[in-house]
Amino acid sequence: MPVITNIEDLRRIYERRTPRMFYDYAESGSWTEQTFRENTSDFRHIRLKQRVAVDMDNRSTRSTMIGEDVAMPVALAPVGLTGMQTADGEIKAARAAEKFGVPFTLSTMSICSIEDVAENTSKPFWFQVYTLKDDDFMRRLFDRARAAGCSAIVVTVDLQVLGQRHKDLKNGMSAPPKLTVKSVANMMTKVQWGLGMLGTKRRFFGNIVGHAKGVSDPSSLSTWTAEAFDVSLDWDRIAQFKKWWGGKLIVKGIMDAEDARRAADIGADAIIVSNHGGRQLDGAVSSIRALPAIIDAVGDRIEVHFDSGIRSGQDVLKAMALGAKGTYVGRAFTYGLGAMGEAGVTKSLELIHKELDVSMALCGETDIHNVGPHILYVPQGFGDPTVPL
Numbered sequence: 001m002p003v004i005t006n007i008e009d010l011r012r013i014y015e016r017r018t019p020r021m022f023y024d025y026a027e028s029g030s031w032t033e034q035t036f037r038e039n040t041s042d043f044r045h046i047r048l049k050q051r052v053a054v055d056m057d058n059r060s061t062r063s064t065m066i067g068e069d070v071a072m073p074v075a076l077a078p079v080g081l082t083g084m085q086t087a088d089g090e091i092k093a094a095r096a097a098e099k100f101g102v103p104f105t106l107s108t109m110s111i112c113s114i115e116d117v118a119e120n121t122s123k124p125f126w127f128q129v130y131t132l133k134d135d136d137f138m139r140r141l142f143d144r145a146r147a148a149g150c151s152a153i154v155v156t157v158d159l160q161v162l163g164q165r166h167k168d169l170k171n172g173m174s175a176p177p178k179l180t181v182k183s184v185a186n187m188m189t190k191v192q193w194g195l196g197m198l199g200t201k202r203r204f205f206g207n208i209v210g211h212a213k214g215v216s217d218p219s220s221l222s223t224w225t226a227e228a229f230d231v232s233l234d235w236d237r238i239a240q241f242k243k244w245w246g247g248k249l250i251v252k253g254i255m256d257a258e259d260a261r262r263a264a265d266i267g268a269d270a271i272i273v274s275n276h277g278g279r280q281l282d283g284a285v286s287s288i289r290a291l292p293a294i295i296d297a298v299g300d301r302i303e304v305h306f307d308s309g310i311r312s313g314q315d316v317l318k319a320m321a322l323g324a325k326g327t328y329v330g331r332a333f334t335y336g337l338g339a340m341g342e343a344g345v346t347k348s349l350e351l352i353h354k355e356l357d358v359s360m361a362l363c364g365e366t367d368i369h370n371v372g373p374h375i376l377y378v379p380q381g382f383g384d385p386t387v388p389l
């Protein structure tokens with residue numbers, strides 16, 4: 001067994017063990033992938049301030065996100081097709097999150113259904129919804145999430161139309177995978193993955209197949225998006241979801257201060273600064289550069305969470321020090337899952353936790369609540385995309 005010391009180690013194992021179609025699905029951004037790349041590379045422009053001779057005993061990364069206790073402010077982001085990265089992937093990831101003490105967010109585009117995850121976990125998880133035009137389906141999704149004991153809904157607001165990911169089109173990506181000479185030849189080299197898939201019945205979009213009407217090809221993300229998504233989405237519609245759901249609601253996909261104010265106005269419990277991991281608007285600024293202006297605009301009115309680009313505990317620390325109250329990892333846990341199943345997700349959380357804890361201490365802080373801009377060197381104009389870095 002190789003010695004795994006960082007998230008990149010997990011990514012490499014994941015790449016070897018997973019069929020190309022699903023690896024590419026996770027590991028791509030839209031069009032030129034500029035935003036996808038800058039989400040991670042822009043973190044490097046922010047530097048941490050080293051302090052010494054500070055008592056580093058009794059350190060704590062414990063905090064809360066939307067009032068829920070978390071072992072560290074890092075939730076698992078909603079990731080579509082997680083159950084294609086490894087058999088029963090959503091259940092495995094949810095279990096690892098539960099044991100670690102961080103929130104798990106189930107995607108609507110998951111393979112395991114809401115009910116599957118609820119039956120196989122014991123703590124409430126969060127459920128992500130897109131903004132679909134079928135009211136009946138939306139209401140039933142909320143009912144199912146309520147019945148499953150979900151404690152929050154995460155509404156994705158940046159995917160009314162789908163940003164093109166070239167590799168998905170070239171690979172004919174779908175769930176279950178379309179069997180072509182190329183895809184079968186590739187899958188035959190992924191023995192562990194294949195045995196896992198043969199051993200589970202969960203190979204379709206579990207929240208959709210058998211529940212949504214009138215979608216011609218429910219195995220294809222692009223067909224589903226084109227046919228089911230509400231292109232005419234507005235803030236009234238999001239407010240309506242809040243009424244229908246009646247519980248905690250997080251708005252995901254905010255990159256602009258005015259949009260952040262609108263989300264606060266409708267009474268959302270939190271917003272997630274996110275550009276969808278660089279999978280939607282290619283050419284958008286990285287999430288970390290968008291964060292400061294949004295904190296300035298609404299940080300005192302609403303909990304601001306951060307997503308897109310986190311691959312380490314140092315990245316979590318930087319986002320928290322800029323003012324985020326919580327962060328999300330998508331790819332970072334998917335790498336662990338595809339590499340080693342549930343144990344791999346635990347490994348990715350352990351790696352991030354250790355990096356966060358030790359780096360916080362080396363910055364002279366022992367409590368995650370006390371980190372702030374004083375531990376950072378942020379380049380002038382970092383939050384202003386018109387200023388070149």
Ligand code: GLV
Nearest residue numbers: 080109159276279
């Ligand atoms: C779905 O949300 C995706 O980004 O593929």
